[in-house]
Amino acid sequence: xxxxxxxxxxxxxxxxxxxxxxxxxxxxxxxxxxxxxxxxxxxxxxxxxxxxxxxxxxxxxxxxxxxxxxxxxxxxxxxxx
Numbered sequence: 001x002x003x004x005x006x007x008x009x010x011x012x013x014x015x016x017x018x019x020x021x022x023x024x025x026x027x028x029x030x031x032x033x034x035x036x037x038x039x040x041x042x043x044x045x046x047x048x049x050x051x052x053x054x055x056x057x058x059x060x061x062x063x064x065x066x067x068x069x070x071x072x073x074x075x076x077x078x079x080x081x
Contacts, residue, residue: 006031006034007034007078007081008034008035008036008037008074008077008078009024009027009031009034009035009036009037010036010037010039010070010074011023011024011036011037011038011039011057012038012039012040013038013040013041014040014041020038020040020055020057021038021051021052021054021055021057022055024036024038024055024056024057025054025055025056027056028055028056032056033081035058035059035077035078035080035081036055036056036057036058036059037057037058037059037060037061037070037073037074037077038052038057038059038060038061039061039063039070040060040061040062040063041062041063041064058077059073059077061073
């Protein structure tokens with residue numbers, strides 16, 4: 001089904017064809033074991049609201065927090081898997 005088998009997926013909230021929560025929901029249906037991180041400018045505003053939880057997103061980070069925070073999050077999620 002999938003040509004690539006990702007260990008983790010990083011999405012943005014604002015994307016061209018569907019937003020990050022919509023994409024996460026589709027991906028989780030196909031790959032339920034793969035952690036998904038939402039890395040967005042709107043991280044603080046999004047938080048852990050219902051659409052985020054329902055989409056199966058494992059973590060939400062704000063881009064202003066920087067790449068180091070993203071790297072820490074990715075390492076943590078991959079170690080937990």
